[in-house]
Amino acid sequence: MTEFSRRQFSAGLLGLGAVTAGLNLPAYAQGKKPKVVVIGGGAGGATAARYLAKDSKGAIDVTLIEPTKKYYTCFFSNLYLGGLRDYDSIGHTYDGLASNHGVNVVHDWAVGVDKAAKTVELGSGTKISYDRLIISPGIDMKYESVNGYSIEGQDTMPHAWKSGTQVALLKSQVENMKEGGTFVMVPPPNPYRCPPGPYERISMIAHILSKKNPTAKIIVLDPKEKFSKQALFQEGWDKNYPNMVEWIPASISGGVKNINMDTMEIETDIDTFKADAASVVPAQKAGAICDRAGITDGDWCPIVPASMQTKADPNIYVLGDASVASAMPKSGFSANSQAKVAAMAIRGELTGSKVFAPRFANTCWSLIDTNNGVKVGANYKAGEEKIEVVDKFISKTGESDDVRKTTYEESEAWYSAISADMFS
Secondary structure (H helix, E strand, C coil), X not given: CCCCCHHHHHHHHHCCCCEECCCCCCCCCCCCCCEEEEECCCHHHHHHHHHHXXXXXXXXXXXXXXXXXXXECCCCHHHHHCCCCCHHHHEEECHHHHHHHCCEEECCCEEEEECCCCEEEECXXXXXXXXXXXXXXXXXXXXXHCCCCCCCCCCCCXXXXXXXXXXXXXXXXXXXXXXXXXXXXECCCCCCECCCHHHHHHHHHHHHHHHHCCCCEEEEEECCCCCCCHHHHHHHHHHHCCCCEEEEEHHHHCCEEEEECCCCEXXXXXXXXXXXXXXXXXXXXXXXXXXXXXXXXXXXXXXXXXXXXXXXCCCEEECHHHEECCCCCECHHHXXXXXXXXXXXXXXXXXXXXXXXXXXXXXXXXXXXXXXEEEEEEEEEECCCCEEEEEEEECCCCCCHHHHHHHHHHHHHHHHHHHHHHHC
């Protein structure tokens, strides 16, 4: 099995480049700890909270605001959907952050940010003050982007694109399709969380159906003309699930014109598709707290590449899916990498510790069938205006079974490493 140790994962992303001088320190009263508040307990927020508390050795007061007591990762949820993991394996608590590092974990919703007063308002009415604020809220859905789709009807055609139980609902719907039935997938337009994710989902649903309902069909009504790792996925579908998956780009279908969730019909210019089960993933935007905080430009949050500070306020940092990270995709690995850069920059500002030249990295693994893993990724640097690619890699078509199995095992090792990096 490919070695992917926790030490390699943490050290490799921390940014061990040329040292820069510590930034000017604020004049804190003697004995008063600077306060950092983190909104969102996913790959960005949980990682940032952990590294700030751990590496400052108690010199910074860190509060993490996250409404859920158990966080289910979106990454690897497709493997649960495909029957290759159980649901508990993608669920994690925040106990380790509190007990091991002294992070104050508050289970509540952040509903507002007062930038002038430097406070975060919670759903309970409590206000928490900060010296630096990290916002890592993930995405919200633009339900109106697909005509006929709505938040009220999302359980009929689950998007299952956020942490939560919708993926379990989708799994049940797929497994209970009638024999020879049709599953319809409507992927989102760019940009969106996890570019290869819809196509891994298609692979994992095909994996289920090939065993339980081999005459079923999968129709993919894509608003895009191409997608991440397209040649790899289509090679895998042809080899492992022949004649099951039909991918139809918008140039052929004319795009989805309307969805009738009562009749389970998806209308395009070329046809109306009757679904026995479906997943509709609409267009996306930064989590709502970003807009309330006044740090968005359009749907997303522009950032300073070297630190992940929002361009709207030097005291606020934005991580992960919500940020405009240029060449970096919206992924769990990206958010984890960005969190370490932001934590290092904040620690330098507040404690005078050394700040190293930032490095960023990302890999997106996808599973096509049992032990058939593929990947795409890159290393990045902070340019003056945007995060830039240094080098990149992608799996090749026609790889041997041994190579694909090794790639899959590498992804499993990474999941264990990033889970520990976020929550332990």
